[in-house]
Amino acid sequence: MRFTRFEHNGVGLAVEHNGAWRGLREGDPNFPGPLSALVAKGAKALREAGERLAAGPAVDLDKVKVLPPFPTPPKIICVGLNYRDHSAESGFKQPDYPTLFTRFATSLVGHNAPVVRPKVSDKFDYEGELVAVIGHGGRHISHDRALDHVAGYSIFNDVSVRDYQFKSPQWTVGKNFDGTGPFGPVFVTADELPAGAKGLRLQTRLNGQVMQDANTDDMVFDIATLIVTISEAITLESGDVIVTGTPSGVGQSRKPPVFMKAGDRVEVEIEKIGILSNPVVDE
DSSP states (O other): EEEEESSSSSSEEEEEETTEEEEETTTSTTTTOOOOHHEEEOHHHHHHHHHHHHSSBBOOSSSSSEOOSSSSOHHHHEEEEEHHHHHTTTTTTOOOSOOEEOOOOGGGTTTTSEEETTTTOOOOEOEEEEEEEESSBSSSOGGGGGGGEEEEEEEEOOEEEEHTTTTTOOOOOOGGGOEEBOSOOEEEEGGOOOOGGTTTTEEEETEEEEEEEGGGGGBSOOHHHHHHHHHHHBBTTTTTTTOOOSSOGGGSSSSSOOOOOOOOOOEEEEETTTEEEEEEEOO
16 A cells, blocks of 8 residues: 655545545544554554545645655664665775664655755755665564564655765764655555565656666665664664665765755655655755
8 A cells, every 4th residue: 555644724644546546634534543653553554544545535646735654753763875886986885784873853854845955055965765664663673574564665865965964973963954854755565565675776866867776676784684783772663764775876976076956856766666856945
């Protein structure tokens, strides 16, 4: 199933049904509840919610505000340097342990919402990435059960303010400016995709020009390995979001560098999931 959150005369949830979107708003008698709560309840609750939503009125996604599928995840755990070609272009030795950092929910924006280039920097870069959403959490998760903990997948653009990212050895500030975390537009349940979302083409386009073109098979640490590694130290919770890293082709590594500016449009497309598209504006 494919879900999206939207806002139009209230916040609602829609499901794709027979090639069209249908849904309900909070307050409607049959509204199944927020997506985060459904994910916590498991696959059966998601299926039942999809049936309720499919019986609702049509939703034209071009005429509503599309929201991030999960507006306040308990944790947003990002993975750096998870594609060898990106590590090489960035001048880093490929790490043998995942490079983890965090994002905060205050940075998130939805599909078609503007990403905001801060007035303090002109080094504003794109990073198309696959997202894994945790369904049921745990600690010390085994590799053979790791994918059982994934409820589904989505798309992220880990937009980076490069000069702030590298002001210090850790990257938190440059990855958390307000309005720099496009997320969505859909949440796709895990049963709709190959196990671990493997074998999917990932492409980032800037003003229609292909800037990144890779496959999720190219990840150094796959979804299951990331879940095992993270849960060695951190209890994963329902609704946690793992942003799994970007391939080569980022703007800062091009010669000359290509950074986003006001008036641009950036798109991240992942096969079998969809397209996350956002205009760029100045603060």
